[in-house]
Amino acid sequence: MDYAKDDESIAISIRGLEVGFGGDSPILEDLDLDVRRGEVLGVVGGSGTGKSVLMRTIIGLNKAQAGEVWAFGEDFLTLSFTEQRRVERRWGVLFQEGALFTALTVAQNVQVPMREHIEGMPQELMDELASMKLSMVGLPPEAAPKYPSELSGGMKKRAGIARAIALDPEILFLDEPTAGLDPIGAAAFDELIARLHAALGLTVVMITHDLDSLNAICDRIAVLADKRVALVGTMDDMLQSDHPWIREYFHGPRSRAAGVGQR
């Protein structure tokens, strides 16, 4: 079969993925998707179509009933626990609320992956690297010694990204990065993702509802509908599609407000 798994330009290749939670019908069925190296891929879909489930399955938090997830030339789902750990270090994940460890300061949160995975890391270097990452995600130095409970939602997400990129991953997964942010904060966050993407050569997979984000930073968009990827393509492809849900989504009043049609 012509799996894209050997293709150097493909970062993640999903074939025939099926995920369910014991109910009558699975949430995702026979799903195919390729994530190209170095692109920003936006994943959209109505509520309950399994966007988060898809992301959680790719990164190994949910079990798949069937299918393959090829990452870096290996079928991630069939790897042993230790091999999965090795692959997991090559991607970073930002959860919706940042998922910072509440008992640690922001800077210590960023140091956790370094402390856990790099043997013999000197404290001085970790402090410097954590400071650099926090500055990269646009957090002021005053935020570093604070605890997550003292930060606003947007700052928590920035700190979450700083932790996700602590080990310089090749792929960054973002679960609704702009949800819960005000439009100004969301725009600034889009800009941050675009900047990190360019500066660090990241591949970004982001789940989003935010048409502005899709418009501003995504190279391609994958639409989840009817348990599989209904369409993958650029914004122009989306606008030309006659799939009913895609039409409604990209031609609705909110998309006009976001200026989607006027590109």
Next chain:
Amino acid sequence: MGQETSRNEPAWVSEERSSGTVTLRTGGPWVINHAPHLFERLARLSISGEEPIVVDLSRIDRLDTAGAWLLYRTVRDLRAEGLDVEYAGGTEEQMGLIEQAAANDAICLIEPPHPNVLIRALEDMGAAVVRVGSQVRASLGFIGLLVETLGHAVTRPSRFRLTATVHQMEVVGLNALPIVGLISFLIGIVIAYQGAYQLRLFGAEIFTVNLVVTAVLREFGILLSAIIIAGRSGSAFTAEIGSMKMHEEIDAMDTLAISPMETLVVPRVVALFIMMPLLTFYSDIVGLLGGAAIGWLSLDITPQQFLERTHEVIWGWDLGVGIVKAPIFGVLIALIGCYEGLSVEGSAESVGQRTTKSVVESIFMIIVLDAFFAIFFTSIGI
């Protein structure tokens, strides 16, 4: 970040001096895995003198931000010493990463600064005093509000939530029967067994019955049920009400002019007020059964003898002394549980802390009160 290279090939750096320039050659994968080794190696560089320095990046096959940071900080420190340093042979991508490192050179605090130990101790002490003060006030206010709400319920019985109360009675009372029964039975066994062992020395094994009857009826029945209920229901009250508070359900009730006192607290208080004596009585009986069982099985006291002996030794107030404490303890557990639940603020962490606090406080108060009761009953001679 490019090609996959062999994991074992380490990143390296070396110095070379020739015709008036120093070349710092770097190579291999300059990535975070090799950062500790590079950090140490760079610290041992012995560059001195006035010659200009060239940092040759041409043999670096992979570079990430950690590697870029190491390169940048080395160059920065050399430049700070007044040396002339240039990069050479880096790709556009690599230079971009080094620029990123330079642009984000902002060392910050990792932890909040720790104040002086003495000052912190004084600060903690002061904060504790203020906290206790405000807690006393708040809990008095809470009790006042409860009494007022109960008054309303009495004058206007239609406001009383019968369904909720009965539901709570089932949850806190009926559902607790197995665990209370099991524990009481076991304690009955333990008292009888330990007591008999000592009393046998005097040939007074039959007095085991006296011991079991007095201990179980006066103290163990009520204490055990109260402690189990504090752990089982007091914690549940705090967690339930606390998570409602966290999800703004309590606020929603307030805006709908529904009193959380009336809907949440009163049913729980009333339920425990009624169920606690019943549970205590049940615990008493099962505890005696435990004692009787061990008497029969290993002390040659037949159940009939045990029963007759119990009749002889039981004294009017033995049962009463235990049961009379029950409603008081019940109300106490419900009050503390609900009060702590309503004191939850914001985070899920707070729910956990308050739940722990509620159980610890309830058990502490139960035992303190029980000690007072013991002194009181002794001094009035019952």
